[in-house]
Amino acid sequence: MDVLFLENLVINFLILYVTSIFSKVRVSSLRIAVGAAIGASYVAVLILLPGMKVYGTIIAKLLLSAGIIAITFTPEKLKSFLKVLAMFYVSSFIFAGAAFAFIYFNQSGGFVRNGIVYVFWRYKLTVLVLSLMMVGIVVKILIEIIQSRTKEKYLMPIKISFEDNVIELAALVDTGNSLHDPLTNMPVIIVEYLAIKDVLPADIQDIFKESKENDLDNISRVISNSKWFSRFRLIPFMSIGKDNGILIGFKPDYIEIGKDDEKKGVKDVVVGICNKTLSRNEGYRALLNPELV
Structure with missing residues (x-):
């Protein structure tokens, strides 16, 4: 559980950090860490404890996402909240895509429990670092494209x-x-x-x-x-x-x-x-x- 928690804590922190960049909402590292810890705790409990299927439903995950955004960014208006939430999902999809790409090429095994995918990697740290590097490159390219198109417009x-x-x-x-x-x-x-x-x-x-x-x-x-x-x-x-x-x-x-x-x-x-x-x-x-x- 401790390994799973730490892995998700790091990933969630980076997802929320990228969300902050995309949405242009500045928050402290402490608030991002709190939001990341909530998400990591949820995932760890959901996977390792039996009888928790109800918390793995789409509605439960949407509520979790909304709660993390509310706690981390505290948007005052509904429009701002929805914007940050959308950027949160975009960031999550980017990280998930990078991770699954390396999982595929590495031919790793794993299992699915309560709607959460858990993967066994032979070289877990290496794959994690490579995934983060890919995400960094993708995010940088996306930001440059968005900024350049916005300025040209x-x-x-x-x-x-x-x-x-x-x-x-x-x-x-x-x-x-x-x-x-x-x-x-x-x-x-x-x-x-x-x-x-x-x-x-x-x-x-x-x-x-x-x-x-x-x-x-x-x-x-x-x-x-x-x-x-x-x-x-x-x-x-x-x-x-x-x-x-x-x-x-x-x-x-x-x-x-x-x-x-x-x-x-x-x-x-x-x-x-x-x-x-x-x-x-x-x-x-x-x-x-x-x-x-």
Whole structure:
């Protein structure tokens, strides 16, 4: 029983960890370990104790899965719960497929009891490690495919016009960007400073070069004497680790979103300048508010 428990504890921990990655819900390792221990205990008792067939039914297993997800991830909404539960089953199927592939090639024996498959492996540790390696490769490939397709779907070319200057760059439609100018309620596009600096006046560039975009006194002094005074905006925002952030924004002449026959011109918009890199590989340099698409 102890060996069976430990094996399932490791596998369940990894399944829940992968579930966390797929569902993008961060939880502590302790909570994952608790959920894994519950699942491992259930399997060990189900296989080794007689008269437990009722707990091996589909309904019982569904209830167990729901309980593990509720305890590990504590989703607040039904939609979030179902999403995490679905990712849990996807992760489980990936692990099961990898394990059965090696079982087949290794020609191992085993038995089925109460709906649970238990396998005898001559080189159990080796097969387990190989299975985990295969799962790691599959998960990595799936994540890269999903991320790349998601980005391609939501990447759009945009043009930003300031006076006689036009900046062209790629933007990601970011569903998490719900920023609006508090005075005019115009939607905000977040753009990297380095992508837009050439069209900014020298005094405005100095704010970002010296990393003083959070110094309100300095910003007020510079902006009050700038030719861009009428364009100036201050946009409050909240993000992880920063409850009261301020984004410097400017009103462009207009922006153009999309390409060819799908081009869309927008004037009622504010460009918020971010002094950080938005994409590691520079696949995009701006974040579009979904309202603009």
